[in-house]
Amino acid sequence: MVFVLRRVLQSLLVVLVMSLVVFVGVHLVGDPVHILISDDMTQAEIDRFIEKLGLDRPVHEQYLHFLANAARGDLGNSFVHGEPALKLILERMPATLELALAAFVLAIAVGIPLGMYAGLRPESPASRAIMAGSILGFSLPTFWVGLMLIMVFAVMLGWLPSTGRGEFLTWDGLRHLALPAINLALFKMALVTRLARAGTREAALQDYVRFARAKGLSPARVVRVHVLKNILIPVVTVLGLELGGLIAFSVVTETVFAWPGMGKLLIDSIQRLDRPVVVAYLVITVVMFVVINLVVDLLYAALDPRVRLSEARA
Amino acid sequence: MSARAETLPFGSAATETPLRRLARDFLDSRVAAGALVLLGLIAIAALFAPLLAPQNPYDLAKVTVLDARLAPGERGSAGFLMWLGADGAGRDMWSAILYGLRISLGVGVASGIVALLLGTALGLAAAYRGGWLDALVMRLVDLQLSFPAILVALILVAILGRGADKVMIALILVQWAYYARTVRASALVERRKEYIEAAQCLALPRARIVFRHLLPNCLAPMIVVGTLQTAHAISLEATLSFLGVGLPQTEPSLGLLIANGFDYMLSGRYWISFYPGIALLATIMSINLVGDRLRDVLNPRLER
Numbered sequence: 001m002v003f004v005l006r007r008v009l010q011s012l013l014v015v016l017v018m019s020l021v022v023f024v025g026v027h028l029v030g031d032p033v034h035i036l037i038s039d040d041m042t043q044a045e046i047d048r049f050i051e052k053l054g055l056d057r058p059v060h061e062q063y064l065h066f067l068a069n070a071a072r073g074d075l076g077n078s079f080v081h082g083e084p085a086l087k088l089i090l091e092r093m094p095a096t097l098e099l100a101l102a103a104f105v106l107a108i109a110v111g112i113p114l115g116m117y118a119g120l121r122p123e124s125p126a127s128r129a130i131m132a133g134s135i136l137g138f139s140l141p142t143f144w145v146g147l148m149l150i151m152v153f154a155v156m157l158g159w160l161p162s163t164g165r166g167e168f169l170t171w172d173g174l175r176h177l178a179l180p181a182i183n184l185a186l187f188k189m190a191l192v193t194r195l196a197r198a199g200t201r202e203a204a205l206q207d208y209v210r211f212a213r214a215k216g217l218s219p220a221r222v223v224r225v226h227v228l229k230n231i232l233i234p235v236v237t238v239l240g241l242e243l244g245g246l247i248a249f250s251v252v253t254e255t256v257f258a259w260p261g262m263g264k265l266l267i268d269s270i271q272r273l274d275r276p277v278v279v280a281y282l283v284i285t286v287v288m289f290v291v292i293n294l295v296v297d298l299l300y301a302a303l304d305p306r307v308r309l310s311e312a313r314a
Numbered sequence: 315m316s317a318r319a320e321t322l323p324f325g326s327a328a329t330e331t332p333l334r335r336l337a338r339d340f341l342d343s344r345v346a347a348g349a350l351v352l353l354g355l356i357a358i359a360a361l362f363a364p365l366l367a368p369q370n371p372y373d374l375a376k377v378t379v380l381d382a383r384l385a386p387g388e389r390g391s392a393g394f395l396m397w398l399g400a401d402g403a404g405r406d407m408w409s410a411i412l413y414g415l416r417i418s419l420g421v422g423v424a425s426g427i428v429a430l431l432l433g434t435a436l437g438l439a440a441a442y443r444g445g446w447l448d449a450l451v452m453r454l455v456d457l458q459l460s461f462p463a464i465l466v467a468l469i470l471v472a473i474l475g476r477g478a479d480k481v482m483i484a485l486i487l488v489q490w491a492y493y494a495r496t497v498r499a500s501a502l503v504e505r506r507k508e509y510i511e512a513a514q515c516l517a518l519p520r521a522r523i524v525f526r527h528l529l530p531n532c533l534a535p536m537i538v539v540g541t542l543q544t545a546h547a548i549s550l551e552a553t554l555s556f557l558g559v560g561l562p563q564t565e566p567s568l569g570l571l572i573a574n575g576f577d578y579m580l581s582g583r584y585w586i587s588f589y590p591g592i593a594l595l596a597t598i599m600s601i602n603l604v605g606d607r608l609r610d611v612l613n614p615r616l617e618r
Contacts, residue, residue, distance in 0.1 A: 151588070248468075
């Protein structure tokens with residue numbers, strides 16, 4: 001219990017530190033007033049504008065004000081859209097989550113079978129091709145793969161739409177989802193393939209697998225039950241941590257495919273110096289990350305008492 | 315010492331230095347050797363871009379809109395063959411790629427070196443001094459590495475604003491933690507070894523122990539991390555520039571060239587994005603392959 005409390009407090013501290021870093025940092029960048037006022041505004045109008053946005057108060061006061069409001073779920077209004085920043089982001093969150101989850105499922109569904117195959121037949125040409133492919137998956141910049149997918153499947157072949165999002169879980173929606181999801185999944189797919197291959201190679205040499213074979217079980221059953229079950233633990237643990245990475249990387253994929261999610265909003269807001277939206281995005285993402293890390297840590301501790309004990313001693 | 319080596323009867327064996335052994339092991343892999351050659355060519359292309367390019371793509375007097383969107387293989391109005399085509403402003407793509415490589419590699423390598431120095435200094439200090447300094451540095455490293463590099467870079471770019479210098483600072487701050495962690499880990503192992511103890515018993519100055527004894531023995535993992543991180547930095551810079559929050563239009567790296575060609579791609583003019591992408595890819599792949607091979611060669615435990 002003490003361990004859980006400690007971790008929760010640590011996580012809260014991280015969120016607080018990050019919000020301070022982001023807020024103070026963003027405050028010191030250029031002056032959003034210059035971008036938002038038009039030339040024909042009078043000085044009185046400009047002053048009223050600045051006062052309305054609270055930009056005339058000292059930084060620490062703005063931050064405390066921001067914190068107090070954030071605790072109530074109010075992260076300020078967007079300078080550009082004039083709507084609450086939190087609302088803007090939450091509106092776009094389902095699109096990002098849809099994309100991230102589709103990529104997550106795709107990475108597992110493709111990565112595990114490929115990795116297991118490569119692990120069971122490490123010397124075969126197909127396995128070598130899979131491993132070479134996984135190196136490519138690590139090296140290729142996400143945005144460039146996205147461009148190539150658009151070029152091949154949307155422009156040259158004309159099979160799939162290149163931009164936008166359709167209705168959730170309709171044929172049209174799936175068609176729109178296909179290319180972005182593949183794009184976002186590619187990196188994690190390479191990672192899962194490597195993890196599954198390493199796990200399979202290790203498991204294939206274990207006594208319980210040899211025994212299962214000696215018992216006369218069919219090879220398919222040995223692989224499906226005995227090997228698969230044992231490689232799932234490390235794969236799922238690592239992927240849990242990588243879920244946050246998918247959300248962060250969706251910034252790139254969303255921009256390439258004009259997917260109307262949070263990431264696209266972030267990039268637009270950075271370019272327009274729309275400070276409240278940038279801060280709100282970062283705070284929300286940081287909270288998401290901290291929660292994911294916390295949950296994975298607590299799961300570890302629940303599964304492995306050694307972690308708990310060494311933390312308590314430290 | 316060299317005089318003695320010459321008198322040894324076994325000429326070839328005497329010339330086997332650690333560096334040569336390393337080079338021979340490295341070149342055992344044909345893929346790695348090929349990647350090294352490719353990387354060398356890319357580096358030369360980047361270094362001598364102004365001499366190799368038929369056109370200075372950012373000299374407005376040399377570029378004409380008449381050449382805009384010429385397909386690969388057509389002859390531009392200046393008379394030379396645009397074998398990779400021209401972009402929307404009529405710049406020769408081959409020249410633009412050479413200049414872009416220069417910027418991409420320059421930013422990647424420069425930020426990598428500064429991050430290496432910063433991370434090494436902090437990592438060594440943390441490992442050797444221990445105590446509060448170690449705790450502070452490692453907390454920072456943990457905090458930063460719990461977020462993906464792209465997110466940290468976006469936060470930094472949002473905070474720092476645009477411009478080449480700001481992107482460099484962001485890349486350095488993203489990378490230092492990887493170096494600090496690597497150096498600290500190997501320094502912690504090394505400092506318990508007897509040669510460090512012996513040096514301490516000789517009452518050598520601390521700086522001498524750290525830089526002459528400890529640091530050289532931590533170099534191997536740093537070289538590997540340094541290579542792979544440079545590829546990572548180049549990729550990250552390209553991504554930021556593509557997203558429009560990286561380098562400004564006046565310093566067009568490969569990422570920006572690709573972004574500029576994006577709109578034309580939908581109308582079938584693939585070459586404006588495609589060829590800079592290939593150049594970026596070749597750079598990142600060759601650095602990664604060299605780095606992977608270095609890791610295999612420098613780490614005897616991984617030998618199969």
